[in-house]
Every structure is written in C-alpha cells, then in structure tokens.
Amino acid sequence: MQLDGPDFLAPAKLNLFLHVIGRRADGYHLLQSAFTLIDHADRLRFRIRDDGAIHRVNAVAGVPEEEDLAIRAARLLQASSGTGLGADIELEKRIPMGGGLGGGSSDAATVLLALDRLWGTNLGRPRLRELGAQLGADIPFFIFGRAAWVEGVGDVLRPLEVPPRWYVVLVPPTLVPTPEIFRAPELTRNTEALKIEDFSARLAGQKLRNDLQPVVLSRYPEVRRHLEWLASQGEARMTGSGGCVFAGYDSREQAERALAARPASMQGFVARGIEQHPLGAE
Numbered sequence: 001m002q003l004d005g006p007d008f009l010a011p012a013k014l015n016l017f018l019h020v021i022g023r024r025a026d027g028y029h030l031l032q033s034a035f036t037l038i039d040h041a042d043r044l045r046f047r048i049r050d051d052g053a054i055h056r057v058n059a060v061a062g063v064p065e066e067e068d069l070a071i072r073a074a075r076l077l078q079a080s081s082g083t084g085l086g087a088d089i090e091l092e093k094r095i096p097m098g099g100g101l102g103g104g105s106s107d108a109a110t111v112l113l114a115l116d117r118l119w120g121t122n123l124g125r126p127r128l129r130e131l132g133a134q135l136g137a138d139i140p141f142f143i144f145g146r147a148a149w150v151e152g153v154g155d156v157l158r159p160l161e162v163p164p165r166w167y168v169v170l171v172p173p174t175l176v177p178t179p180e181i182f183r184a185p186e187l188t189r190n191t192e193a194l195k196i197e198d199f200s201a202r203l204a205g206q207k208l209r210n211d212l213q214p215v216v217l218s219r220y221p222e223v224r225r226h227l228e229w230l231a232s233q234g235e236a237r238m239t240g241s242g243g244c245v246f247a248g249y250d251s252r253e254q255a256e257r258a259l260a261a262r263p264a265s266m267q268g269f270v271a272r273g274i275e276q277h278p279l280g281a282e
C-alpha cells in the first residue's frame with residue numbers, strides 16, 4: 001500500500017437468511033435477516049490533511065472516486081461534524097463487488113469509525129449509524145459491529161448468537177444490481193414475520209431462505225450454476241441480493257475440502273465467521 005500507518009479492516013458480511021416481509025410507501029422493502037461478519041476484508045489507510053480536502057489516492061476498478069462510498073462517507077462525516085480536517089484515503093479491495101457481501105457498505109462504515117477517531121470528532125456509534133443509514137442500508141450493521149438480527153429496512157438491529165462456523169463463498173462472474181432485484185415484479189414480498197426466538201430453532205435444524213434468491217436464479221444462470229454445485233457440498237444459499245453463494249461448515253478442513261472440489265471454472269474462498277468487527281462493536 002502507498003500510505004504509511006495501520007490498516008483499518010472492512011470485513012464482508014453474509015446474510016444467513018433474508019425474508020422480505022413488506023414494502024414501505026417510498027418503495028424500500030421491510031426485511032428480516034440474520035447478518036454475520038466474516039474475516040474476508042478490504043483494507044483502508046488514512047493520512048489526515050489540514051486543508052480539508054478528501055481524496056482517494058489509488059484507482060479502484062469500476063468505482064470512480066466521486067461514487068466511492070468510502071469517499072462519500074468521509075465527506076458526510078466532515079459536513080456533519082464541522083471539522084476543518086480532511087484525509088487521503090487508500091482502499092485495497094478484496095471483497096468482490098456487487099456480490100451481496102456488503103463491501104462498499106463496510107468500507108463506508110470503516111471510514112466513519114476510523115475518521116471519527118482520527119479527526120477527533122467523536123460523534124460516537126449511534127450518530128455514525130444514523131449517518132451511515134443515509135448512504136446505504138447495510139452500513140448501520142457494520143457500525144453495530146457484531147452478528148445481528150436485522151429488521152426494518154436494515155436499520156433495526158439486535159445482537160444475535162451465531163454458532164462459530166467456516167464458510168465457503170463462491171463468486172460467480174456476474175455483478176447483480178440490487179435495485180433490479182428489489183424491483184422485480186415476481187419478488188415475494190409477503191413472507192410471514194419471524195420472531196428472533198424462532199430463528200435459533202430454525203438455525204439449529206430447519207431450512208432457511210433468501211427471498212431474493214429465486215429472482216436472481218431465474219435471471220442469472222451463472223449464479224444458478226454456482227449455487228447448484230455448492231448445494232452438492234452442503235446447505236447452500238445466496239447472500240444479500242447475490243450473486244455470491246455460501247455454505248457453512250463446522251471446521252476449516254471441511255470448508256477447504258469443499259472449496260477444493262469445485263470445478264475449475266468457479267472462483268471462491270474460505271472465510272471464518274467473526275464475532276466482532278475488528279474496530280469493535282456496540
């Protein structure tokens with residue numbers, strides 16, 4: 001990396017299940033989901049500037065600087081806190097984009113948490129969550145910083161016990177645009193609401209579901225191919241609005257074995273579920 005100083009990690013997430021239980025008047029969907037963090041992460045570094053400018057110092061393929069959620073998060077924190085300080089930001093992407101792993105949201109959350117410290121603005125997590133929610137539905141979860149039962153449009157969070165697990169994540173060569181999937185006429189929007197207590201019982205035995213999955217599978221054959229193969233190795237599901245798919249295992253060895261068995265045409269990685277965000281949790 002170009003900048004000196006410590007790495008600030010931005011871990012990816014998986015949606016262990018995702019139900020769409022309604023739709024708000026503004027078009028946003030009411031969800032229920034269990035989110036967990038995994039140890040596959042982007043890396044960021046910061047150099048504080050006295051002149052108030054905010055820049056990304058490296059190119060990121062497919063993400064122009066002005067659209068980068070990391071840069072937009074820094075500008076929002078600067079405007080909201082009134083600080084005169086700025087920052088150079090270096091972003092090393094490791095999380096596949098448009099895969100349902102929440103990479104852009106996690107980058108934004110890490111920027112808010114890191115700069116709130118480095119700038120000494122000290123707004124604190126509850127306020128940072130509010131700021132994050134203005135930029136993306138998943139950002140409050142990353143600031144919350146631990147496995148969560150998520151409701152509302154992604155803004156109502158409760159801590160959730162998730163058994164320690166290892167995951168195989170497959171990355172189809174397909175970028176799935178989230179708005180297209182939520183707009184789809186065929187999307188199921190009336191799944192019955194679950195209670196958090198029911199979730200633990202389901203996690204222990206019953207099958208969980210991602211309501212966005214059938215929409216993505218019918219439109220993106222590569223996602224279907226990856227999911228069908230992974231289902232031969234364990235209980236496989238799509239995360240978020242896809243197209244990444246995952247399966248959980250009790251040990252690293254089991255996960256590595258499943259990944260190694262994949263066809264040569266498939267890319268993927270093994271990741272461990274982590275209890276807490278590297279930058280701490282609420």
Ligand SMILES: C[C@](O)(CO)[C@H](O)COP(=O)(O)OP(=O)(O)OC[C@H]1O[C@@H](n2ccc(N)nc2=O)[C@H](O)[C@@H]1O
Nearest residue numbers: 027028029031105136137138153154178179182240241
């Ligand atoms: C589906 C999830 O991946 C679950 O983790 C996220 O909620 C999506 O998060 P994201 O990609 O950060 O999405 P955002 O950038 O906030 O929203 C993208 C688009 O998805 C749709 N959207 C998103 C979240 C939500 N609860 N209802 C929606 O209908 C909206 O059309 C929105 O314009």
Ligand SMILES: Nc1ncnc2c1ncn2[C@@H]1O[C@H](COP(=O)(O)OP(=O)(O)OP(=O)(O)O)[C@@H](O)[C@H]1O
Nearest residue numbers: 068069070097098099100101102103104105107240
């Ligand atoms: N820092 C960033 N990293 C990745 N993508 C970004 C970033 N900033 C903006 N984006 C835009 O957001 C789009 C979606 O990227 P992201 O990886 O956050 O979505 P995702 O993995 O589908 O996650 P989600 O579960 O939130 O839908 C990208 O195609 C890109 O245009």
